[in-house]
Amino acid sequence: MSENPLRVGLVEERIPEPCTVVIFGASGDLTKRKLVPALYSLARERLVPPGLTVLGFARRPIGDDGFRAAMREGVEKFARRRPVAGDEALWASFAQGIFYHQGTFDDPESYRALAARLAEIDAARGVPGNRVFYLSTPPGDFPVILRNLGAAGLVVRGGAGTRPFTRIIVEKPFGTDLESARVLNRQVLEVADERQIYRIDHYLGKETVQNLMAFRFANAIFEPLWNNRFVDHVQITGAEAIGIEGRGDYFESAGILRDMVQNHLMQIVSLTAMETPVTMGANDLRDEKVKVVKALRVMDDAALERDVVRGQYTAGSVGGKALGGYRNEPKVAPDSKTETYVALKFWIDSWRWAGVPFYLRSAKAMPKKVTEVALVFKEAPLRLFGAAAAAVGSRANVLAIRIQPDEGISLNFGSKLPGPTTAIHPVNMEFRYGTSFGTEPPEAYERLLLDCMLGDASLFTRGDEVEASWTWISKIHQRWRAAGTDVARYEAGTWGPAEAEALLLRDGRSWRRP
Amino acid sequence: MSGADALVEHFTHGEAIGVDVAAIERDLAALWRESASGERGVTRACLWNLVLHARGEAELAVGKGLVDAIAAAVPARSLVLDMRAEAAERDLEAWISANCQVAPGGGKLLCSEEITIAARAGGRARVPALVRALLVPDVPTAALWLGPAPGVDDARALAALTEVAQRLVIDSDDAAAPAGGRPLGWRAGSWRTLLGAAGLLQVTDLGWLRLSAFRVLLASCFDPPVGPEGLLRVKRAAVVVSPRGVATGELLLGWLATRLGWGEARRAGPDEVAASAEAPAGAGAGRREWRARRAAGEVELGLEVRDVAAGRDGIWEIVIECDQGPTCRVVDVEGEAAGTVRIEMDGLPTRVVMCEPRPDAELLVAALGARGLDPLYVQAMARAAELEA
Numbered sequence: 009m010s011e012n013p014l015r016v017g018l019v020e021e022r023i024p025e026p027c028t029v030v031i032f033g034a035s036g037d038l039t040k041r042k043l044v045p046a047l048y049s050l051a052r053e054r055l056v057p058p059g060l061t062v063l064g065f066a067r068r069p070i071g072d073d074g075f076r077a078a079m080r081e082g083v084e085k086f087a088r089r090r091p092v093a094g095d096e097a098l099w100a101s102f103a104q105g106i107f108y109h110q111g112t113f114d115d116p117e118s119y120r121a122l123a124a125r126l127a128e129i130d131a132a133r134g135v136p137g138n139r140v141f142y143l144s145t146p147p148g149d150f151p152v153i154l155r156n157l158g159a160a161g162l163v164v165r166g167g168a169g170t171r172p173f174t175r176i177i178v179e180k181p182f183g184t185d186l187e188s189a190r191v192l193n194r195q196v197l198e199v200a201d202e203r204q205i206y207r208i209d210h211y212l213g214k215e216t217v218q219n220l221m222a223f224r225f226a227n228a229i230f231e232p233l234w235n236n237r238f239v240d241h242v243q244i245t246g247a248e249a250i251g252i253e254g255r256g257d258y259f260e261s262a263g264i265l266r267d268m269v270q271n272h273l274m275q276i277v278s279l280t281a282m283e284t285p286v287t288m289g290a291n292d293l294r295d296e297k298v299k300v301v302k303a304l305r306v307m308d309d310a311a312l313e314r315d316v317v318r319g320q321y322t323a324g325s326v327g328g329k330a331l332g333g334y335r336n337e338p339k340v341a342p343d344s345k346t347e348t349y350v351a352l353k354f355w356i357d358s359w360r361w362a363g364v365p366f367y368l369r370s371a372k373a374m375p376k377k378v379t380e381v382a383l384v385f386k387e388a389p390l391r392l393f394g395a396a397a398a399a400v401g402s403r404a405n406v407l408a409i410r411i412q413p414d415e416g417i418s419l420n421f422g423s424k425l426p427g428p429t430t431a432i433h434p435v436n437m438e439f440r441y442g443t444s445f446g447t448e449p450p451e452a453y454e455r456l457l458l459d460c461m462l463g464d465a466s467l468f469t470r471g472d473e474v475e476a477s478w479t480w481i482s483k484i485h486q487r488w489r490a491a492g493t494d495v496a497r498y499e500a501g502t503w504g505p506a507e508a509e510a511l512l513l514r515d516g517r518s519w520r521r522p
Numbered sequence: 523m524s525g526a527d528a529l530v531e532h533f534t535h536g537e538a539i540g541v542d543v544a545a546i547e548r549d550l551a552a553l554w555r556e557s558a559s560g561e562r563g564v565t566r567a568c569l570w571n572l573v574l575h576a577r578g579e580a581e582l583a584v585g586k587g588l589v590d591a592i593a594a595a596v597p598a599r600s601l602v603l604d605m606r607a608e609a610a611e612r613d614l615e616a617w618i619s620a621n622c623q624v625a626p627g628g629g630k631l632l633c634s635e636e637i638t639i640a641a642r643a644g645g646r647a648r649v650p651a652l653v654r655a656l657l658v659p660d661v662p663t664a665a666l667w668l669g670p671a672p673g674v675d676d677a678r679a680l681a682a683l684t685e686v687a688q689r690l691v692i693d694s695d696d697a698a699a700p701a702g703g704r705p706l707g708w709r710a711g712s713w714r715t716l717l718g719a720a721g722l723l724q725v726t727d728l729g730w731l732r733l734s735a736f737r738v739l740l741a742s743c744f745d746p747p748v749g750p751e752g753l754l755r756v757k758r759a760a761v762v763v764s765p766r767g768v769a770t771g772e773l774l775l776g777w778l779a780t781r782l783g784w785g786e787a788r789r790a791g792p793d794e795v796a797a798s799a800e801a802p803a804g805a806g807a808g809r810r811e812w813r814a815r816r817a818a819g820e821v822e823l824g825l826e827v828r829d830v831a832a833g834r835d836g837i838w839e840i841v842i843e844c845d846q847g848p849t850c851r852v853v854d855v856e857g858e859a860a861g862t863v864r865i866e867m868d869g870l871p872t873r874v875v876m877c878e879p880r881p882d883a884e885l886l887v888a889a890l891g892a893r894g895l896d897p898l899y900v901q902a903m904a905r906a907a908e909l910e911a
Contacts, residue, residue, distance in 0.1 A: 012750040013781045014741035017898040023738055025745060057738055058875035097861055101876035134865070134873050136745035172746055443565045443632055447595045 011169075024461035026059025027138035027173070028126060032113065032153050033145035034064025034075065038179070040082035043142065044106075046453035049089040051102050055458060059134045061105040065122065067112055075108035088451050105133060113145070114152045119160035126162075137164075137172030140460055144179055151195045158199035167203040175460055177206045180271050182469070184261075185485065186478040193471040206460045207469040211272040213452025216415040216441070218467070220279045220381070221288075223409065223417065230407075231284070233385070235360045240404060241515075242280065242366045243382045245522050246273045247374035249326050251500065252348070256339030263346045265318075268370040270481045272379075274301065275469075276411070277366065280381050281356050290465040294473060301476040305355040312487040317496060317507045319349030321373035324500030331373055331500040345488075345495050348372040351508040352484075353515075367512060369519070373500035378522040379411035393430045403432075406520070415449075416440040530556045534564060534631060536590075538617035538638060546637055546656060550618050557620075557633075564622070564631045567597030570890060571663040573653060574602045575683060581668040586636075588666070591883030593621040593634045596890050599658045603649060604640040605679070613645030614652075650682045657686060664689040664890060671712040671769070672719075680715070684722050691889050692716065693882075694729035694769040695836055712769070713907035720903065726894035728885040729770045730902070735863075735877050736774065736837060736852060743842070743850035743867045752844035753782055754817060760824035760841045765807075767836020769906075771825045774840065775812075776905030777898065779823075785815035787823055787908050812909060819845070825909070 015025065029047065031039050050056045064075050080099065084090055091099050109125055111118025130137055141157060143150055154176070157163050164174045178196065183189030196205055211217055224231055233239070246268050252259045259267065278297035285292040307315065322333040334340060334348050349371035356366065385405040406420040417439045422432040441449065459467055496505035503519065512518050533539055533553045541549040557564040574585040582604050589600045622633040637656060641649045657663055665683035671692045672680045684690065694712070719725055744750045759778050761771040779787065790811040807829040814821050828838060843849045848868030855862045855874065863877040888894065 010750075012741055012744050013753060014737065014744060014750070014778075016781060017896065018734075018738060018741060021734060021893055021896065023734065026742060054735070054880065057742065058873075058877070059742065097876060097878070132871060134742055134745075134870060136742075136747065444567050445569065445597070 010171075022055065022458065022462060024057060024458065025138055025173075026057045026061075026133070026135045027140055027461055028061040028063055028129060028135050029140045029142060029457070029461075030063045030065055030122070030126070031142045031144055032065045033143070033149070034108070035066040035068045035070070035078075036144055038144045039064060040078060041086045042451070042453045043144065043457070044079045045083050045085075045087035046451050046457055048083045048087050048091075048099075048102055049451065049454050050458055052087075052089040052095070052098060056461070058101075059105070061107065061129055061133055061135055063107045063109055063122075063126070063129070065109045065111055065118075067110065069110050070108060071110075072106070072108050076103050076106045079103075079106055088448060088454070113149050113156070116156055116159060119156045119162065123160050123162055138174075139172070140175045140177060140457075142177045142179075147181060147183070147192070150178065150192060154195055154199045163199050163204075165201055165204070167201060173204075173463065174200065175204050175206055175463070176200055177208050177460055180207070180209055181262075181266065182207050182271075182474045183478060184266065186475065186482045189474050189478045193475065197471075202471055203465070205468075205471070206456075206465055207471070207474065208456055209271050209275055209469055210452040210456065211275050211411075212467040212469075213454075213456040214411060215449040215455075216409070216411045217276065217279065218455075219415075219417075220276070220409060221293075225284055225288075234383070236362055236364045238385055239364050240384050240386045241364060241517060243384065243520055244273060244276055244280070244366065244368040244380075245382075245520070246276075246368075246370040246379045247377060247503075247522070248372050249374055249377045251321065251331050251373050252334065252337055252340075254338060256337045259337075259348075260340055260344060260346050264348055264350050264370050264372065265481060265484060269350060269352075269368065270477055271469075273368060273370055274477045274481075276379075276381055277301075277304075277368070278473075280383075281358070281361055281366075283358075283360065288466065290468075293466050294470045298470065298473045298476055300356060300358075301473055301480065303356050303358045303361075304480045305357050306480065307354070307483060307487075309487065312484060313491075315353040315511065316484060316487075317349075317351040317505060317511055318347035318488065319351075319371070319496040319498045319505040319508065320344070320346065321348050321371075321500040322497050324373065324502065326373060326375065326501040333500070334372075347488075347495055349496075349498060349504050349508070351504065351511055353511055365515065367517075367519070369504060369508060371498075371504055373498075374503060375501055376522075377413065380408055380522050381411070382406055382408040382520050382522075384517075384520075393432055408520070408522075410522075414440065415442070526556060529553070533557065533618070534620050534622050534633065536619050536621055538619045538636075540615070540617050543614050543616045543639070543652065546616050546618060550635060550637070553618070553620075564633055566633050566635065568599050568634070568658050568661055569596055570598040570661060571657045571686075572596075572598045572600040572666060573663060573683060573687060574600060574666045574668060575679065576602065576604050576668050578606065585666065585668050586638075588883055588886055589634075589636060590621055591881075592887050592890075594623045594632075595887045597632065597634045599656075600634065600636045601653055601656055602636060602638040603653070604638060605646050605649065606640075606642055607646075608642060609644075610640075610642040613642045614648060615640045650685070653682075653686055662689065663687045664691055666886075667692045672715050673711050676715070680719060684719055687723055689724040689726055689890070689894060690719055691726045691728070691886065691894070694727050694773060695732060695766065711910070713772070713903055713910050717900075717903055717907050720900050724895055725900070725903075726889040726896075727773075727899060727903075728882060728889060730773060730896065730899045731885045731888055731893060732880065733770060733774055733777070733837075736840060737777065739852050739863060739865055739875070739877070740840060740842065740850060743848075743852075743865065743870075748848060748867065748869055752848050753842075755819075755845040756782060756816065756821050756842055757819070757845045758822045758824065758841065758843040760822075760826065760839075760843075761837065762826045762828055762839040763836050764838060765827055765829070767838070768825070768827060770836045772906040772909045773902055774837070775823050775825065775909060776907075777902035778842070779814060779905040779908075780898070780901040782821075783817065784821055787812035787814040787905070790822070810909070823909070 109122050183192050278300045281300045282296040285296045320334050351369040354366050387403045408418050410416050419437045423435045425431040425433045496507045498505040576582040576585045617638045619636045620633045622631040665687035763771040790813045808827050810825045812823040840852045851866040853864045855864050861878045862874050865873045
């Protein structure tokens with residue numbers, strides 16, 4: 009008997025086995041703001057087993073108590089389910105499972121000591137050797153951590169059925185271009201199997217991103233319309249109202265294409281355009297996502313010139329507050345050509361989407377924060393009510409899926425205006441998460457950490473998908489580098505440069521006002 | 523404030539407003555219309571029809587409390603049926619009220635609606651048709667059976683609910699009994715009645731959801747390094763319960779039997795628990811023993827009822843003893859460490875883990891979600907029915 013029969017059914021109830029989550033880079037912001045608060049919220053909702061243990065690994069000599077105190081502060085400030093009066097016993101129990109191990113990433117001795125510490129904790133807390141290693145460090149540290157974990161015998165190779173299990177969560181960015189992504193994948197696979205690697209993109213942990221799949225594949229009425237017979241074009245918007253907030257050193261080397269499009273918005277493109285997976289299992293789902301990325305038509309020089317707009321914000325105001333220009337940010341070159349805005353028109357060469365243009369824009373310093381996907385349908389084949397009947401707005405139906413904020417779905421259609429005419433007016437049929445369910449959705453990290461503990465990789469990115477998306481994105485970067493042209497300018501607080509408007513106008517279309 | 527405004531104010535503040543039984547829907551619609559035209563936006567939401575079956579003041583109070591407690595998490599139209607045999611001046615009366623919460627992010631009031639129907643004597647026969655008319659179309663219906671689980675004598679009432687509902691929520695744990703005390707809640711034949719119902723609709727049991735924590739702890743005894751091999755050689759599985767936990771104990775043994783592939787359980791010795799079932803809650807004590815075949819040998823099953831007030835969710839102690847070891851013992855801890863459970867397993871250090879009981883409202887929310895559909899529950903229930911035979 010290899011499988012514990014008493015565990016059967018518990019996974020379906022989404023109760024993971026006891027395990028230790030080892031966080032590398034535990035003194036960083038992510039641990040305090042997101043990871044430990046997420047684990048606490050899960051504990052508060054009784055979604056983690058009693059033996060759950062968190063071990064922080066970092067350089068600073070803060071000890072178990074210091075780490076616990078810092079995590080308590082983080083939980084109080086950032087957890088979705090913050091401790092309230094009467095939760096002291098729960099915190100005490102949760103804190104008993106928090107430990108800290110001081111070590112340096114490049115010191116093999118630190119890992120040998122870590123192995124001994126973990127064995128000691130396992131025995132005391134009834135953890136059967138299951139480990140999740142969370143690499144919450146700069147990507148430059150990944151190789152040395154992975155190598156040392158392997159050398160210390162801390163990674164047991166094997167898939168979902170292997171016990172005890174070892175799983176490795178890698179934070180984005182997964183490389184900065186195709187070549188670096190390939191190198192990183194190779195380094196990871198030297199110590200663990202692909203099935204053990206969980207590349208985290210927190211966008212996939214968002215309820216509304218997952219709802220894209222539920223909306224498409226759990227409802228029979230939308231999928232028949234979800235193709236080139238009915239859809240005129242697709243618009244994807246990922247807008248942020250903030251500027252770069254002092255992160256000039258990071259943003260100068262990243263730009264919005266790397267920061268948002270290659271990861272978050274590519275996930276949305278995949279989920280919007282994918283075929284129905286055979287099952288919702290991790291590999292079936294990810295197979296379909298990869299097919300979409302591989303079907304992205306590679307842009308030649310002419311297309312890159314014509315169909316890609318990059319922009320950079322100048323001084324303006326957002327939400328009533330003045331915002332300085334990008335080039336005035338600290339650590340930004342005064343002649344920087346880094347894009348804070350990108351708009352793309354691209355094609356997916358598949359039977360479903362042949363002939364349907366996808367327009368995608370992502371930017372900083374927009375009038376408001378919004379992420380949405382909109383399917384703009386073809387107009388009715390015959391204007392039965394006459395051209396003048398459309399009193400206001402477009403005659404095309406629009407299905408808009410709002411990822412954030414005000415998560416929901418709206419369907420825009422024409423309705424007869426009350427009165428003795430046949431004037432048609434566009435109206436919205438709205439579904440809002442907040443008003444339909446009344447509950448607060450879990451934080452993305454809660455869902456993703458729980459999934460990893462349960463061995464469900466569906467919402468994590470597979471290595472081949474990462475490489476496929478870099479293959480496409482790197483082309484754009486190469487073109488920009490080669491051309492050396494300047495970026496278009498747009499005033500902070502507007503919807504982007506005029507060139508982006510022209511991108512759609514020349515096709516007889518216009519950007520939606522989200 | 524006009525009379526109509528005052529009525530809307532009362533309504534959105536949750537006060538019950540008496541209405542004509544024949545015009546419930548019309549009056550509700552009018553009140554919503556008035557509410558929506560006010561300065562503050564009001565949004566109605568409905569994910570479920572909840573039909574609550576209560577047979578007296580105490581069950582009614584528990585039911586209304588539960589509906590209020592889950593309104594924020596599960597917006598629903600609740601039909602609270604207050605069914606009593608005794609005659610009254612009017613045999614059918616109705617009240618409507620709203621349960622409003624500020625929507626996440628503030629601003630709008632997010633409201634569920636509650637319709638209470640009091641049926642007395644002959645009026646009860648007219649309730650099923652009324653319920654059919656009041657269900658919100660195109661959303662699922664759950665029936666909540668409050669108090670003692672339905673036994674064979676509840677067949678008619680149960681049939682009326684199963685006709686309209688897709689999910690039946692019961693609580694096999696007597697812990698949820700309305701205040702005031704009553705005889706031991708679990709009835710002989712209840713598992714078989716529920717098993718029959720499970721063939722017609724989804725049956726969800728708050729008692730099963732409570733057991734989840736114990737199932738996790740028992741499973742953890744047989745994770746590495748100990749491993750699950752001992753589970754092939756279980757020679758004794760015993761549960762000690764407080765009087766309210768008889769059904770929960772049976773369900774736990776049923777779960778072990780189905781997971782470990784034991785044969786049909788046969789009674790071994792007299793039923794000492796049955797005698798105590800007539801006694802008031804908290805006064806029972808006794809023991810039941812069974813034997814069942816396992817792959818190579820026999821296993822003894824024991825259910826001991828102790829006259830104790832404490833015991834988490836009715837469970838006091840669980841022991842799984844394997845031939846040639848190991849033995850796993852999960853024990854509820856009392857006193858200062860209340861809220862914790864001690865796990866003793868041969869070869870492992872003793873652990874004390876936090877395991878606080880979950881509020882009934884939280885369990886009900888889970889029961890209306892994906893966790894309310896657990897095929898293991900039906901299997902465990904079938905084996906529990908054997909113990910009841």
